Amino acid sequence: MSKINHYEVDLDKNAANYVPLTPIGFLERAAAVYPTRTAIIHGELRYTYAEAYARARRLASALAARGVGIGDTVSVMAPNTPPVLDAHFGVPMTGAVLNTLNIRLDAATIAFTLDHAETKVLITDREFSHVIKAALEIAKAKPLVIDIDDPQYTGRGERLGAIEYEDFIAAGDPDFAWTGPDDEWRAISLNYTSGTTGNPKGVVYHHRGAYLNAVDNIVSAGMTGKSVYLWTLPMFHCNGWCFTWSLAIVGGTHVCLRRVEAAAIYASIETYKVTHLCGAPIVMGMLINAGAEAKRPLPHPVELFTAAAPPPAAVIAAMEDNGFKITHLYGLTETYGPATICAWNEDWDALSTDEQAALKARQGVKSPLLAGLDVMDPGTMTPVPRDGLTMGEVMFRGNLVMKGYLRNPKASDEAFAGGWFHSGDLGVIHPDGYIQLRDRSKDIIISGGENISTIEVEDVLYKHPKILEAAVVARPDEKWGETPCAFINVKAGESLTEDEVIAFCKANLAGYKVPRTVVFEELPKTSTGKVQKFVLRDRAKAL
Template sequence: MGSSFEHDLGKNAANYQNLTPLTYLERAAKVFPDHVAIVHGSQRTSYRDFWRRSLKLASALAKEGIGKNDTVTVMLSNTPAMLEAHFGVPMVKAVLHCLNTRLDAPIIAFQLDHAETKVLVVDREFSGVVKEALALAKVKPLVIDYDDPDYPADAPYPKGERIGSRDYEAFLTAGDENFAWAMPDDEWDAISLNYTSGTTGNPKGVVYHHRGAALMAYTNTIHAGMGKHCVYLWTLPMFHCNGWCFPWTLAVQAGTHVCLRWVRAKQMYAAIAEHGVTHLCGAPIVMSLLINAPDEEKRTFAQTVSFNTAAAPPPEAVLSGMADAGFEVTHLYGLTETYGPAVVNEWHSDWDGLDKGARTAMKARQGVRYAALEDLSVIDPETMQATPADGATIGEVMFRGNIVMKGYLKNRAASDEAFSGGWFHSGDLGVMHPDGYIQIKDRSKDIIISGGENISSIEVEDALYKHAAVAACGVVGRSDDKWGEVPVAYVELKPGRMASETEIIEHCRSLLARFKVPKAIIFAEIPKTSTGKIQKFRLREMAKTG
C-alpha cells in the first residue's frame, strides 16, 4: 500500500525554490545594507550598492538582448567589476565565463569561439592580448572596457588602450537598479563556464550549475570557518574556478571582499593589518611571499588569519613560518570539475602532539569530503571497485555529488568518459588510508601545477616539437620552493642538429604563455619503452635527482 507521504504532498511555490547563490546577496543587502561589502583601493562599496550595481549590470545586459544560456565573458582582475559580474550575469539567466588573465591570444580566441561569447568585458590591463585574440576569433561580441579608477600608481603593468565600443561605468548607467531579476528556471541551469588546461589539444569547458554554486557557498563558510562579517583578501584569482565560489560565499555571512590586483607581499600585509582580514586562499607561492617578505614590508596584526591552500602540501618549514607570522593553514584539494576544492584535511587536535615526522605525514594527506560532497573514494578504474583502505593500494580518486560539474560544454564523449560508472573520474591517482583520508600519489593526466596554475605537459611538448632540431622531448614538473613545481624539458636533438638552451626557451616563449615555458632545457637521451613510448616516470626521477 502506497504511503500518503508521497501521494498527498507536492512541491509548490511556498515549499520549494530553486537553489541559487543570487539570493544570498539580496538577503545581505536587505539585512546589512550599510555594511562594507567591497574594499578596492580608495573605493568602499556597501551591500546596498553592491546589490544595486549588480542589478544595473543585469538590466544593461538584458537591454542588449542577453538572456538564458548566453555567454558573457570577462577578462578581469580581482576587482569590484568581477564581483558584480558573478551576480549580474546570472540574474538574466546568462552564463559567466571568466578568462584566465595569464593566457595567450590563441587560447583566448579558442575559448571565445567555443563559448560563443556575446559580451566581453575587458580590463584595460589586458586589452593588448585580448585585441590580438579578437582578431583571431570568429565571434564578434560586444566589447566593454573596464577602466579601473583605482589602478595603482605603482602598477607593474601599464593600462592598455581602450578596445571596446562601451565603457563599463557608462554601460551600468544605462541599467535600472530596480530591474526585476530572474531566478533560474531550474537549479540545474548553467551559472558559469570555466576552462581546464587541456591535456590533449584544446581545453575543455566545465559547466557549473546554480545548485552546485549555492551549496558550495554554504560549505565554504563551514570549512573555512567564516563567521559573521568575515573579511576576505582576494589573493586567489577570481577567474580560477570562480574563485573557488568565494565571490558568492561571502554574502552568506555579509563578509567584506578586499580586492587585490597583484599578489605582492607589502600590499597583502597592509590589507591584513588595515582591514582586519580574517581569511584568504592561495597557492603555496602566496605563503612563500608572505613569510619571505623583507621586514620593512611586513606588518603586525592581532588576529589569526585563516589561509586555505590547495596544491602540493606545504613543507613543515613553511607551515611553521606561517604559524609564526599569524596564519593558520588548511590544506584542501579539488579540481575545476568540482567547483574548486571539495576535499579538506580536517585536522584533529590530538595530531598536534605527534612527532614532527608523523605530523608532517598527516598534513601531507588531502583529506576527506566537503560537507556538500556526497561521496569520495579511491577506486580501481578497471573494476570500479573501491581499493582497500590500507594507505598503499593505488587507485583513481573519484567524486560523486552536487558539487560536481554538469559536464563539458559541447563534448558529450569527454563528459561520458568522466562520469563512467556513476562517478566523476579525477584522473588523479591516490590511496585511501584506514581512517578514510585520501592521499594523492601521482597525476595520471601529466598536469604540472605551478603557482596554482595548471600547465599541460603535452601542450609544452607540442611547442618543443615545432623546433626543427628537436627529435624527442618530455616535459615534467620539478619541485620548486617558490612555485611548488615548474616545468622542465628533457630534449633529444636530431642527428647533426644543434640548438642551445636559450634558443629553445625563446622558441617556446613565441608559442606559449610565459608561465608555461620550461624553466630549464636538459639535453639527454629520452628514456623510452620497447615500443617507443616515452617513460615519464623515469624523467620525473631524473628531475628529482638532478
C-alpha cells in the same frame, strides 16, 4: 493490494514550498539585512551591500537591454576587482552564463575559448588589451566589448570597446526585476581547464552546485559577518572557489587585491583586519620569504586555505610559525574547486609541529556538502584498502561535481564512468579515511596554482626546426610548487641552447607555461617507443 504511500500523495512541489537553489539570492538578502555594511573594498573605493546589489542589478539590466539572456555567455578578463564580483551576480540574473578568463593565457587560447563558448559580451580590463586585441583578431566570435578602466591600474593599456564598464552599468536599472533560474540544474558559469590533450575543456557549473559550494565554504571556513576575506586567490579560478558568492551569505567583506604581492598582503591584513584568504602554495612561499620591508607581524590569527600542488610539510610549519592557521584543501575545476578538506582532529593537538604539518599536508576527507569521496581501482570500480599504501584513482560523487564538459559528450561520459567523477589523480586512503595524493595520472603540472598541459608545451617544442624529440614533466620548485622541465633530443648535426629553446617557447606560449629548465639528452623509451615519463620525472627531481 499494494500499500499507499501517503507521504507521496497530495504533497507535491509548488511555488510555496519549492524554489530552485541559486546563489544570486544571497546578495539580495545581504542587501536587505546588512544594507550599510561594507561589502567590497578596493583601494579607496567602498561599496555597501545595498550598493553591491544595485551594481549587480544595473549590470544585469544593461546586459538584458543588449539582448543577453538564457544560453548566452558573458566572458570577463580582469584581475580581482569589483566588476568581477558584480558579474558573479549580475550575469546569472539575466539567465546567462559567466565565463571568467584566466588573465595569464595567451591570445590563441583566449580566442579558442571565446569561440567555443560563443561569447556574446566580453568585459575586459585595460591592462590586458594587448592580448585581448590579438585574440579578437583571431577569434570568429565578435562579442560586444566593454572596457574596465580600473583606477588602480596606471599602465598604458588601451580601450578596445565602445563603452567603459562604469558607464555601461550606469545606464542600467538598480531595481532590475531579475528572476532566478526555473531549474537549479541550469548553467551558471563556465570555466576552462587545460586538461592533457589538445584544446581546453569547458567545465559547466549549475546553480545548485554553486549555491551548495558557497554554503560549504562558510561552514568549512567558520565564516561570520565579521569575516574579512582577502582576494589572493584569482576570481577566475573556479569562480574563486565559489567564495565570490559565499561572503554574501553572512554579510562578510571582500577585499580586492589587483596584484598578489607579499607587501600588499601583509598591509591588507593589518589595515582591513583580514581574517581569511586562500591561495596556492606559491602564496605561502611568497609570505614566508618576504623581505623585512614587506613582512609585518600578524595582529591576529589568519586562516589560510591552500590547494593546488601538495604543500611541503615544512612550508606549512613555517607558515604556522608566522601566525597563519593553515587548512589544506583539494579538488579540481570539475568539482567547483576544493571539495575535500584536511579537517583537524583535536587528538593531533599534542603532536609536534612537524608531525602536525605532515598530517595537514594530506588532502583530507570530503567537505561537508560533498556526497561521496573515495580512492578506487578504476578498472573494477572498487575501493582500495585503507592502508595508506595501495594506490588508486581519487573519485568524487555529488552535487559539487560539474554538469559536464561543454560540447564534449565523449569527455563527459569518460569522466563520469561508473557513476563517479574520475579525477585522474592517483592517491591512497589512510586508515582514518583521509586521502593523500601520490602521483598525477594525467601528467598535469601545477605551477603557482595554474594547470599546465605537458602535451601543449611539447606541441610547441616540436615546432622548432632543430628539435627531434621533446618531453615535458614537472620539476619540483620551492616557489611555484612545480615548473615545466623540458627534455630535448636535438636533430643530428644541429646545435641548440637552453636560452634559444626558452625564447622560442616564450614566443608561442603563455609565460607561465614556458619551461624553466631544459635538458638535452636522448629520451628513455619503452619497447613500443613510448617515452618513459616516470624516468624523466625522477631525473627532474634530481636536478
